[in-house]
Amino acid sequence: MITFAEDEKVIHEIRRHWYVLLTESFFVVILFLIPWAVFFGIDTLNIKLSQGEGSLFFFFSTLWLFVTWIIFMVVWTNYYLDVWLITNKRIIDIEQFGLFKRDVSEFRLDRIQDVTIEVKGILPTLLHFGDIHVQTAGEARMFIIKAVPNPYKVRDSLIKEHDRAVSESHGLTGHS
Amino acid sequence: MNEGIRESLANFISPTVLWLVYLIAFAVFVVVSIALMYHWKNYNVNSAVGKRIVRGYFLVSGIFLFSMLVAAIAYSS
Numbered sequence: 001m002i003t004f005a006e007d008e009k010v011i012h013e014i015r016r017h018w019y020v021l022l023t024e025s026f027f028v029v030i031l032f033l034i035p036w037a038v039f040f041g042i043d044t045l046n047i048k049l050s051q052g053e054g055s056l057f058f059f060f061s062t063l064w065l066f067v068t069w070i071i072f073m074v075v076w077t078n079y080y081l082d083v084w085l086i087t088n089k090r091i092i093d094i095e096q097f098g099l100f101k102r103d104v105s106e107f108r109l110d111r112i113q114d115v116t117i118e119v120k121g122i123l124p125t126l127l128h129f130g131d132i133h134v135q136t137a138g139e140a141r142m143f144i145i146k147a148v149p150n151p152y153k154v155r156d157s158l159i160k161e162h163d164r165a166v167s168e169s170h171g172l173t174g175h176s
Numbered sequence: 177m178n179e180g181i182r183e184s185l186a187n188f189i190s191p192t193v194l195w196l197v198y199l200i201a202f203a204v205f206v207v208v209s210i211a212l213m214y215h216w217k218n219y220n221v222n223s224a225v226g227k228r229i230v231r232g233y234f235l236v237s238g239i240f241l242f243s244m245l246v247a248a249i250a251y252s253s
Contacts, residue, residue, distance in 0.1 A: 001218045013221060052251055059194060059247035063201055066240035070208050073233055077212055080229075081219050094219070099211050102219070 012086040016147040017129035035061035109165035191252035
């Protein structure tokens with residue numbers, strides 16, 4: 001669980017682009033369509049079902065849809081909880097790997113040294129998403145958030161917040 | 177042959193089997209719901225979105241479970 005200081009505010013919640021969710025849930029969509037395809041197949045071939053057979057078909061179709069719905073919710077939860085939180089003090093990087101594994105790392109905004117954007121490929125260019133690499137002072141590790149929507153806007157926001165945090169840490173707020 | 181398969185399918189799947197499948201589905205739903213609720217409650221930053229998701233999840237799941245229940249009752253009768 002993430003705890004915030006009293007004077008800490010979440011400025012941005014950054015998640016991966018919806019395209020990522022679409023690709024991750026693509027197989028779920030295919031699974032979801034199967035009972036409908038079977039239904040239209042039965043209808044097209046004019047197969048007559050008895051009341052018992054109809055009930056049986058309806059039961060297992062609904063069960064199938066129910067299972068795909070649950071799988072989708074698990075996929076969506078993984079997507080939704082994988083987030084970068086930019087507060088007025090720090091950046092929190094939460095990486096969700098399935099339901100039972102997550103990494104949480106954080107760094108102070110004033111420690112940012114370098115922000116790099118990588119937009120690679122046709123779809124990321126057309127749909128305006130890309131990776132943001134953040135290098136922090138004294139850290140060998142590079143923080144990466146993948147497939148961020150509008151990465152240039154996010155970079156500008158990061159740099160703005162970094163400047164503000166640096167000013168505050170040097171006691172320059174209100175003197176510039 | 178087609179008729180034979182359909183007949184044997186109807187004989188194979190007795191109402192008891194259907195109710196057993198329903199109970200297993202319900203048990204899986206309970207376990208997954210507990211795991212999802214735990215995550216939404218503990219790791220979600222935006223509580224308004226969390227509430228909407230919980231409502232949507234249980235509403236849709238309820239519709240599916242109710243539909244399965246109706247189908248199982250219709251098959252049993």
